Amino acid sequence: MNFQQLRIIRETVRQHFNLTEVANALFTSQSGVSKHIKDLEDELGVELFVRRGKRLLGLTEPGKELVLIVERMLLDAKNIKRLAEQFSQRDEGKLTIATTHTQARYALPRVVTRFKQAFPKVHLELHQVSPAEIVDMLQSGDADIGIATESLEGQADIASFPFYTWNHAVVVPREHPLNTVKPLTLEAVAEYPLITYHEGYTGRATIDNTFQRAGLSPDIVMSALDADVIKTYVELGLGIGIIASMAYNAEKDDALRLLESSHLFEENTTRIAVRRGHYLRGFGFAFIEYCSAALTAAVIRPAITPGRDVEE
Amino acid sequence: MNFQQLRIIRETVRQHFNLTEVANALFTSQSGVSKHIKDLEDELGVELFVRRGKRLLGLTEPGKELVLIVERMLLDAKNIKRLAEQFSQRDEGKLTIATTHTQARYALPRVVTRFKQAFPKVHLELHQVSPAEIVDMLQSGDADIGIATESLEGQADIASFPFYTWNHAVVVPREHPLNTVKPLTLEAVAEYPLITYHEGYTGRATIDNTFQRAGLSPDIVMSALDADVIKTYVELGLGIGIIASMAYNAEKDDALRLLESSHLFEENTTRIAVRRGHYLRGFGFAFIEYCSAALTAAVIRPAITPGRDVEE
DNA sequence: GATGCTTACGATACCCGTAAAGATA
DNA sequence: TATCTTTACGGGTATCGTAAGCATC
Numbered sequence: 161m162n163f164q165q166l167r168i169i170r171e172t173v174r175q176h177f178n179l180t181e182v183a184n185a186l187f188t189s190q191s192g193v194s195k196h197i198k199d200l201e202d203e204l205g206v207e208l209f210v211r212r213g214k215r216l217l218g219l220t221e222p223g224k225e226l227v228l229i230v231e232r233m234l235l236d237a238k239n240i241k242r243l244a245e246q247f248s249q250r251d252e253g254k255l256t257i258a259t260t261h262t263q264a265r266y267a268l269p270r271v272v273t274r275f276k277q278a279f280p281k282v283h284l285e286l287h288q289v290s291p292a293e294i295v296d297m298l299q300s301g302d303a304d305i306g307i308a309t310e311s312l313e314g315q316a317d318i319a320s321f322p323f324y325t326w327n328h329a330v331v332v333p334r335e336h337p338l339n340t341v342k343p344l345t346l347e348a349v350a351e352y353p354l355i356t357y358h359e360g361y362t363g364r365a366t367i368d369n370t371f372q373r374a375g376l377s378p379d380i381v382m383s384a385l386d387a388d389v390i391k392t393y394v395e396l397g398l399g400i401g402i403i404a405s406m407a408y409n410a411e412k413d414d415a416l417r418l419l420e421s422s423h424l425f426e427e428n429t430t431r432i433a434v435r436r437g438h439y440l441r442g443f444g445f446a447f448i449e450y451c452s453a454a455l456t457a458a459v460i461r462p463a464i465t466p467g468r469d470v471e472e
Numbered sequence: 473m474n475f476q477q478l479r480i481i482r483e484t485v486r487q488h489f490n491l492t493e494v495a496n497a498l499f500t501s502q503s504g505v506s507k508h509i510k511d512l513e514d515e516l517g518v519e520l521f522v523r524r525g526k527r528l529l530g531l532t533e534p535g536k537e538l539v540l541i542v543e544r545m546l547l548d549a550k551n552i553k554r555l556a557e558q559f560s561q562r563d564e565g566k567l568t569i570a571t572t573h574t575q576a577r578y579a580l581p582r583v584v585t586r587f588k589q590a591f592p593k594v595h596l597e598l599h600q601v602s603p604a605e606i607v608d609m610l611q612s613g614d615a616d617i618g619i620a621t622e623s624l625e626g627q628a629d630i631a632s633f634p635f636y637t638w639n640h641a642v643v644v645p646r647e648h649p650l651n652t653v654k655p656l657t658l659e660a661v662a663e664y665p666l667i668t669y670h671e672g673y674t675g676r677a678t679i680d681n682t683f684q685r686a687g688l689s690p691d692i693v694m695s696a697l698d699a700d701v702i703k704t705y706v707e708l709g710l711g712i713g714i715i716a717s718m719a720y721n722a723e724k725d726d727a728l729r730l731l732e733s734s735h736l737f738e739e740n741t742t743r744i745a746v747r748r749g750h751y752l753r754g755f756g757f758a759f760i761e762y763c764s765a766a767l768t769a770a771v772i773r774p775a776i777t778p779g780r781d782v783e784e
Numbered sequence: 785g786a787t788g789c790t791t792a793c794g795a796t797a798c799c800c801g802t803a804a805a806g807a808t809a
Numbered sequence: 810t811a812t813c814t815t816t817a818c819g820g821g822t823a824t825c826g827t828a829a830g831c832a833t834c
Binding site for chain 4: 507524525
């Protein structure tokens with residue numbers, strides 16, 4: 161058993177059992193891939209893959225269990241490398257953040273600014289993806305830290321921590337009947353065509369729940385991934401918008417008005433997530449602490465360090 | 473990085489940084505050991521060992537952290553092998569139990585009998601060692617299951633479960649003044665020279681606590697590792713004994729009398745322990761269930777499977 | 785002087801990639 | 810037929826063990 165075999169097993173699952181793709185992904189020959197799989201199966205005395213003739217179709221029962229362990233081992237192998245870098249180049253390296261447009265645009269700028277000042281030699285990669293992809297990136301090890309309002313809770317292998325809370329708010333064109341409705345009501349809002357976030361983005365679920373609980377079915381005429389797009393179409397008069405309130409800038413969004421809406425929608429909590437068992441560099445802990453001063457390494461580390469849980 | 477290097481790192485710590493011993497333990501040459509260490513340090517760009525000249529003295533800071541990860545990886549490597557065996561030879565293999573004399577002699581016979589009947593092809597190894605050594609064997613992977621009354625609780629990396637509870641009791645020669653003291657009191661017991669278990673064995677701590685709380689300092693004239701030895705010397709008249717009550721057999725121990733003592737000493741709980749992250753074979757779960765019907769695989773597995781703990 | 789670590793060097797085994805053959809869709 | 814996997818084979822490399830050299834105790 162060697163690491164190349166383990167990498168091949170993992171990659172075979174990721175590439176949906178196409179060994180040619182596996183070879184490409186790992187920059188090696190497919191004959192070698194084929195042989196490595198065979199060798200490992202021989203050594204273990206178990207078939208790991210379900211085959212029809214020569215084609216691989218999926219994992220056998222032992223294969224499934226084995227992949228779980230293999231993933232953990234390769235995660236640890238990567239941890240060793242990060243651990244070594246942590247000591248050989250304390251404040252150098254790469255930090256990969258997976259986050260959504262909303263966070264990248266409105267919550268993280270101050271954090272990133274401070275971080276770059278403190279760690280000028282660290283290459284910061286901000287990946288702007290969907291919440292579901294954030295989870296994927298954390299699980300595959302492609303991202304060190306994930307930040308989003310959705311999807312991060314309820315994953316057993318991912319630890320998440322509250323970053324900050326915020327509310328949705330209604331934006332309307334400068335001249336709009338709703339400007340005079342005070343206090344604003346859900347019923348009033350639901351009478352106009354709505355533009356808001358895609359499903360799965362930036363608290364969209366919260367918005368849907370709010371209307372549903374009120375027995376309203378608003379006409380959502382358009383959905384977008386980010387507030388900038390939403391605001392653009394609200395300005396064009398296609399409807400009124402529901403966006404995260406921090407996405408409104410009184411000066412720059414002069415053509416729009418943000419209506420006081422905190423009584424209408426429930427609070428959202430944006431969370432910071434790290435895969436359990438992922439070795440975080442010192443500057444990774446620093447980044448999280450810059451997000452929220454309460455989230456020190458002393459808080460984060462126990463939650464992501466394996467083999468440290470309590471009794472029974 | 474390869475597995476041989478990882479094995480060498482682990483073994484170097486175990487062999488107290490004597491590379492010659494490491495080579496012997498791993499059945500390889502010490503030149504290879506030396507080179508592997510150097511190669512890994514070069515690859516990682518970090519010194520893992522503290523050196524004085526050519527001698528290795530200990531682990532550096534990164535070395536300490538690395539060893540933790542390495543241990544986990546090698547544990548997983550072994551888990552893969554056990555997992556494969558589980559499927560290739562479902563009811564064959566080896567099960568290693570580390571336990572104390574008392575358990576091996578009085579609690580386990582019925583379990584072992586039943587186990588051998590159900591799994592005739594499994595080679596059962598009963599290692600009779602001290603409680604502290606049980607912990608070592610579990611941690612090093614040399615034992616699959618540990619059973620003892622002492623030492624198994626409070627280890628973060630070991631999960632333990634209650635097996636059964638029992639009491640200490642006083643044994644005296646057939647003709648002895650204490651036979652007529654009813655109910656028996658601690659004060660009466662403390663007036664005679666005592667023979668009982670060594671410290672760290674079979675609830676000795678419980679016995680000491682009991683006397684101390686009563687303000688008594690009995691004269692323990694002799695201590696032994698097991699009840700058979702204790703009973704022998706009680707028979708010879710060297711003192712009265714305090715043993716686990718299940719170690720008394722009315723027929724075979726005809727020369728002795730067991731005095732009702734359950735009101736004197738607090739209950740002891742013998743526990744079954746498995747290292748967290750250790751892959752237990754199907755027959756391993758069966759063995760535990762034969763010990764106590766409440767300890768099914770459904771109970772044990774979640775407690776020893778990593779990466780399955782709850783949120784935050 | 786005995787023990788222990790490193791370096792040098794030759795033999796071996798392993799790993800990789802090319803190429804050809806066979807299987808599947 | 811095009812795609813994919815397996816098997817065969819040769820070249821290259823890494824690993825291992827012996828032996829010699831050197832440091833530590």
